[in-house]
Amino acid sequence: MAKKSWIQREKKREKLEQKYHVIRRSSKKEISKVNLLKEQWKIHGKLQSTPRNSSPTRLRRRCFSTGRARAIYRDFGLSGHRLYEMINRCLLPGVTRSSW
Template identity: 70%
Template sequence: MAKKSLIQKEKKRQKLEQKYHLIRRSSKKKIRSPLSLSEKTKMQEKLQSLPRNSAPTRLHRRCFLTGRPRANYRDFGLSGHILREMVYACLLPGATRSSW
């Protein structure tokens, strides 16, 4: 189980990313369009004035049940060992155990 504080910090980052998503996207679009150099620097300053944690690259996928930050499967939102336990318990429809 991950520390509660890290899980809460990740949730806070997700909220910030959703809050500033449109502002960040529009300012990036304006920077890419042909503008004068002064307008481009103003848009870059506006982009830099946004909180760091509102950037989507700072988000990290975590396990839905345990909060584990590593070995996550995107399809299920679970970490590897939890996914394996759930497959063995037949709790995930469509997932089969490998046996050879």
């Protein structure tokens, strides 16, 4: 189980990312359209005025049940350890263990 403070920090980052998503996307489009370097710097300054934690690259994918940050399977949203346990208990429909 991950620390609760880490999970709360991640939730805070998600809220900030959603709040500033439109501003960040529009300023990035403006930078690509403008040719003058001074105008690009002005727009870049606007982009840098947003909080660091509003950047989508700072978000971390976490396990749905445990909050673990590593070895997450995107299809299930679970860590490898929890996924293995659920497959063994037949809790995931349509998933079969491999045997040969």
